[in-house]
Structure formats: C-alpha cells, structure tokens
Amino acid sequence: GTADLECDLLVLGGGPGGYSAAFRAADLGLKVVLVERYAQLGGVCLNVGCIPSKALLHVAAVMDEVSHMADLGVDFGAPVVNIDKLRGHKEKVIGKLTGGLAAMAKMRKVTTVRGYGAFVGPNHLEVEETTGTGQDKTGTKKVIAFKNAIIAAGSQAVRLPFMPDDPRVVDSTGALALKEVPKRMLILGGGIIGLEMGTVYSTLGARLDVVEMMDGLMQGADRDLVKIWQKMNAKRFDNIMLKTKTVGAKATPEGIEVTFAAAEEGGTAPAPQMYDLVLQAVGRTPNGKKIAAEKAGVAVTDRGFINVDIQMRTNVPHIFAIGDIVGQPMLAHKAVHEAHVAAEVIAGEIQGNKELASAAFNARVIPSVAYTDPEVAWVGLTEDQAKAQGIKVKKGLFPWSASGRAIANGRDEGVTKLLFDDSPEAHGHGKILGGGIVGTHAGDMIGEIALAIEMGADAVDIGKTIHPHPTLGESIGMAAEIAHGSCTDVP
Numbered sequence: 001g002t003a004d005l006e007c008d009l010l011v012l013g014g015g016p017g018g019y020s021a022a023f024r025a026a027d028l029g030l031k032v033v034l035v036e037r038y039a040q041l042g043g044v045c046l047n048v049g050c051i052p053s054k055a056l057l058h059v060a061a062v063m064d065e066v067s068h069m070a071d072l073g074v075d076f077g078a079p080v081v082n083i084d085k086l087r088g089h090k091e092k093v094i095g096k097l098t099g100g101l102a103a104m105a106k107m108r109k110v111t112t113v114r115g116y117g118a119f120v121g122p123n124h125l126e127v128e129e130t131t132g133t134g135q136d137k138t139g140t141k142k143v144i145a146f147k148n149a150i151i152a153a154g155s156q157a158v159r160l161p162f163m164p165d166d167p168r169v170v171d172s173t174g175a176l177a178l179k180e181v182p183k184r185m186l187i188l189g190g191g192i193i194g195l196e197m198g199t200v201y202s203t204l205g206a207r208l209d210v211v212e213m214m215d216g217l218m219q220g221a222d223r224d225l226v227k228i229w230q231k232m233n234a235k236r237f238d239n240i241m242l243k244t245k246t247v248g249a250k251a252t253p254e255g256i257e258v259t260f261a262a263a264e265e266g267g268t269a270p271a272p273q274m275y276d277l278v279l280q281a282v283g284r285t286p287n288g289k290k291i292a293a294e295k296a297g298v299a300v301t302d303r304g305f306i307n308v309d310i311q312m313r314t315n316v317p318h319i320f321a322i323g324d325i326v327g328q329p330m331l332a333h334k335a336v337h338e339a340h341v342a343a344e345v346i347a348g349e350i351q352g353n354k355e356l357a358s359a360a361f362n363a364r365v366i367p368s369v370a371y372t373d374p375e376v377a378w379v380g381l382t383e384d385q386a387k388a389q390g391i392k393v394k395k396g397l398f399p400w401s402a403s404g405r406a407i408a409n410g411r412d413e414g415v416t417k418l419l420f421d422d423s424p425e426a427h428g429h430g431k432i433l434g435g436g437i438v439g440t441h442a443g444d445m446i447g448e449i450a451l452a453i454e455m456g457a458d459a460v461d462i463g464k465t466i467h468p469h470p471t472l473g474e475s476i477g478m479a480a481e482i483a484h485g486s487c488t489d490v491p
C-alpha cells in the first residue's frame, strides 16, 4: 500500500539508543524518521532514569558532605528541605536536556513522529498518534515505509505480581516523582537503581530497609569495594535482608505490610514489616513483545529481548536492534555505542562504503557505576570472576587513607583496586583485566581504567603515566605500582 512517509532509516524509540542512532545516521547523510510515543525525546535515561536520579543524588551528596563539615570546622546547621523546589530543579534539568535533543533533531533534519509504533510488515511501521504529556492514543494512524529500521524501544521496570496497586508502592519512576519523604522505606532489590534512590530518600530523612535474594548488595561489583560502601552506609539502614525473598504485600491504613521468606532452604525469614513506601527495583524487562515485531519477521525471545549479532543486526537483515531491548547490561552508554554501530553499518551498506559497513561492537568492556555516596565504579573482571574462571591475577589495592587529596577532602575511606593478568604466559608483564574504585568521584575516574583495558596496558604503562598531584586519579597510578611491586612511597 501507500505510505504517509518514506525514509532510509526508521528508528523506533527516542531514548539514548534511538536518538544517538538517528543523529549518527542523519550526520552520515541518511533520511531518518524517529518515532517516540512521549512528547519529549530522551527515553528512560533523560526523563525517568540516569539524569533525574543524578540531579537528586547531587543534592543528596552535597547534603551529606555538608553534614560532615562541622567536624572540619564549619557548621552549616540542619538543612531545610523544600521538596517542591527540589523537584523543580530536577524538572528543569530534564527540560534543558530534552529541549536540547529536540533542537539537535531539528538541526539534523531528523523527522520526529509522535506516536505508538507497531510493525505491519518487514518494511512498514504503523504509528498511532499520542498526545498530552503521556501516551494517550488519538486514533489517528500513519504508515511509515522504511528501507532499514533500528529498534530501540527500551525496557520498563518489573512489577511483582502480588504487589498491591497503591500509591505507596512505586517503581523508580514513582520514586523520582518525589511526592513526599516516607519515614520507613523498603527497597526491593539491592542493585544500583534501588540503592541510588535509597540514598536520596535516606539523606532526605527516610529510614531504609533493603531486601535482596542474593548474598550481597550491588551484585557485579567487587566485594572489597562493596564492603567499604556498606560500612559507610550502615547508618542509613535498619535492616539489610540478604538471601531473602519478598513473598507478599498488603495495603493497610497504617502502611504496606510486606512478608518475607528465606531464599535458600534452611534459612530464616525476617518477620513481616510495615512501610510507608515500597520501591520495586527488582530489574527491568525489555519492550520486545509490544511492537508487533513478528509482523516484520523479527524474532523476540520469551522474555522479550531481541537477539542481534555484533553489527546489531536481527534475524531480518535490514532490521537492527540496540540498547536495553537487546540485553544486559541495561546502560545508556552501552545503548549509545550500539547505536553508532548500527547507524554506521546501515549508512555504509546504503552508500557502498565498505569501511562504514564493517562497523561492529568490539568493545572489550562496559563500565558500571553506582552514583551513591561514596560512589562505586567497576569495569572488566572482578577478583571473584577471575577466580571462578581460573585466571591467575596480580592485584594492586591502593587505600585512599594514603592519598593526600582524599585526606584533604576529609573522605579517605576509598579504595582503588586493579587486577592484572598473572598467568605464566604473561611473563610478569600481564595486561590489566579489570579494576574498581569505591570513593567520591569514582564514576568520573573509571573511564581511565576502561581505556587502559581497551589499550591492553600493563602495570608499568599505568604506573609510569604521570598523574597530576594531588588528585584522586593518582590512586590509579599508585594501585598499578603496587601491583607491579614498584611502589616505594605514597603521596
């Protein structure tokens, strides 16, 4: 049939994956249409994820820092929180960034279409117009014909089936809405998102409980780092319930009553507890089953993921997929990297440019950061993973209690830890395999370790790189020197 719009590339979803793909493809000369159901571009990350959470976490970190200042000689007194103004700050941050995206789309002549998209064939997408601030459908439909497509429809928070429909039960989006500060809050799931939101609420005055099925918080991070994080954050929590499942919840006038069970046979279950706010942060589920992918012939897994090759291509050669919808880790910087790969492959194939067409996802590592206080950041192998994989490693662990800058900052609890290959084939010059940092600004420093891994640096390369003094970044050079056995002095 006839289409209302035609393009070289259709991008479904306006999050970090989608807009990055659309912008790169437009820069490479393609005619691009970007479909997004919400009024603003930016997806989860800019609207209800990375950015608003960091706007609030920044304020929380400053509040925490200020609360230590009396010990350093300056007492600011008790904070007075205006929650409406705080929420307003967060909204302004989002507005600035999403407004910037809209302007960049216009500048690049990317056609943005507001509406809910679903495939109707291998080269056609139907978009039902949406309106308002949400995704209310108007009934008006448009068909877009495309040569190639990139699916970037993202993910959404998992909801436990037994959770009551109650305003006191929220997911991360509800928590970011910051309606009020509860007295007692339960965080369901001890991962990054739950602990970040918990940090904000506890700094604003809430008491926290956290329940986690596994035997530790922040799964994926090195246990040496998490131990320090937990020690520094112990004051925020009444109960840290590990190896524990949440099995029921009931809305009562006094609060949400939550019941628990031991995750392992023989374990003991904590007693039921009453909460003013329950945050569900037990993971995110991809949107793969909601876009009629089958009409285009694109295979979707039982869990809603779309499998792709290293060029981000689905089982249908002219349709690609990127971001949260293709799998873990569900992180914005991964989505953006994948977006560029897909856009370059498509542009290269359309234009007969072999170099572009051979683009592929070749990154060795993807860093992770918990923007808590202190921050925890890690990349590549952890010590436990190396052990499990039978890889012999040499480690360099630099405690910030020996860092002049950390001491001057009054924040010397941190640690920088690097792991180098110590297998016999490495002959004592093993490459860096992984690293982690717990401490203030850890997230801003982890990029150096990611670069070292990408470049195949060894301990001498990193240790002999001159880091400016006095900085927290010096701790990376020092950790390398410690691993190499050449550390003779500390700054």
Ligand code: FAD
Pocket: 012, 013, 014, 015, 016, 017, 018, 035, 036, 037, 038, 042, 043, 044, 045, 046, 048, 049, 050, 051, 053, 115, 116, 117, 118, 152, 153, 154, 155, 172, 173, 193, 287, 290, 291, 322, 323, 324, 325, 330, 331, 332, 333, 334, 335, 371
């Ligand atoms: P999304 O951002 O999910 O975007 C998908 C877009 O597609 C959405 O705008 C959606 O409305 C649209 N869409 C979906 N289906 C349709 C359809 N049928 N029709 C039209 N439009 C559709 N990551 C980090 O790297 N750092 C962080 O600090 C960080 N913090 C986070 C904090 C929170 C609270 C949360 C929830 C997530 C956080 N993340 C963070 C994860 C990050 O937000 C995601 O990895 C990222 O947004 C994924 O990008 P994406 O483009 O794949 O999908």
